[in-house]
Amino acid sequence: MKKFLLALTLILMSFSTMHKFYVSVTNVNYSEKNDSFEITTRVFIDDLESVLKERYDIKAALDTSSESDMADFYIEKYLRAKLVVEIDGEPLNYTYLGKKYDADLVLFYLEVENVGLSNLKSLAIYNEILTDLYDEQKNIVHIKWKGDKKSFVLTKSDAKGMLNF
Numbered sequence: 001m002k003k004f005l006l007a008l009t010l011i012l013m014s015f016s017t018m019h020k021f022y023v024s025v026t027n028v029n030y031s032e033k034n035d036s037f038e039i040t041t042r043v044f045i046d047d048l049e050s051v052l053k054e055r056y057d058i059k060a061a062l063d064t065s066s067e068s069d070m071a072d073f074y075i076e077k078y079l080r081a082k083l084v085v086e087i088d089g090e091p092l093n094y095t096y097l098g099k100k101y102d103a104d105l106v107l108f109y110l111e112v113e114n115v116g117l118s119n120l121k122s123l124a125i126y127n128e129i130l131t132d133l134y135d136e137q138k139n140i141v142h143i144k145w146k147g148d149k150k151s152f153v154l155t156k157s158d159a160k161g162m163l164n165f
Contacts, residue, residue, distance in 0.1 A: 021136075021138075022047065022130060022134040022136045022137040022138065023044075023137070023138045023139070023140065024041060024042060024043045024044075024127070024129050024130060024137070024138075024139045024140070025041070025042045025139075025140045025141075025142070026039065026040070026041040026042075026083070026125070026127055026129075026139065026140070026141045026142070027039070027040045027041075027141075027142045027144070028085075028125065028141065028142065028143045028144070029144045029145075030115065030117055030144065030145035030146065032117075032146070034113070035113070035114055035115050035116065035117065036111050036112055036113045036114070036115055037085065037094075037111065037112040037115055038109075038110075038111055039085070039094065039108075039109070039110040039111065039112070040107055040108065040109055040110075041079075041083065041107070041108045041110070041129070042102075042105050042106070042107050043105065043106055043108070043129060043130065044104055044105060044106075045062050045063055045101070045104055045105065045106050046104070047130055047133070047134070048060070048062065048075070048106055048130075049061075049062055050133060051078065051130055051132065051133045052071075052074050052075070052078065054132075054133055055074075055078065055132070056074045056077075056078075058070060058071070058074050060074070060075075062101070062106060063101040063106070072098075072099070075099065075108070076096045078129075079096065079108060079110070079129070080096075082127070082128040082129045082130075082131075082132075083110075083125075083126070083127055083128075083129060084124075084125070084126040085112055085123075085124070085125055085126075086122075086123070086124040086125075086126070087115065087120055087122070087123055087124075088120065088121050088122055089122065089124075092112050093112075094110045094111060094112045095110065095111045095112075095113070096108070096109075096110055097109040097110060097111055117145060117146070117165075120165045121164065121165055122162060122163060122164050122165065123143065123162070123163045123165070124160055124161065124162040124163075125141050125143070125152070125154075125160070125161045125162075126159050126160050127139040127141055127154045127159060127161070128154075128156070128159045131155070131156035131159065135156055137155070137156060138153055138154070138155060139153070139154040139155070139159070140152070140153055140154075141153075141154060141161050143161075143163060150163055
């Protein structure tokens with residue numbers, strides 16, 4: 001009887017649907033040595049592939065031997081449209097340094113050079129990554145500078161995190 005109940009439980013559990021979480025994590029670290037913001041963003045590979053297919057009609061096949069030659073082009077294009085860094089109300093140009101895969105995540109490396117932190121009045125991060133595809137998307141942003149840390153949870157309806165210095 002115990003074996004039957006265990007088997008029945010396993011069968012019923014296999015038909016249940018799991019809730020998927022839609023989240024990205026962005027770390028913005030100020031490097032005093034380089035006077036730059038070093039930005040790392042983590043996104044689930046399957047979610048990124050879905051948004052690239054939806055927006056640009058590209059089958060990216062990320063982290064496979066058949067990854068599209070155009071994947072980096074469209075990833076950078078998407079990031080520039082959805083992740084904006086502003087200092088004192090002015091949008092900054094950042095350098096897309098590349099990506100790395102880690103299990104089911106893709107990590108993006110970006111850098112904003114010549115920040116001049118001592119003269120800053122405000123820093124704003126707009127993060128709308130994947131909010132155009134998933135209403136439930138949460139984008140967590142951690143900002144570290146000179147030993148201080150501030151975190152934001154950004155959503156489709158509230159996509160801006162701001163620090164005043």
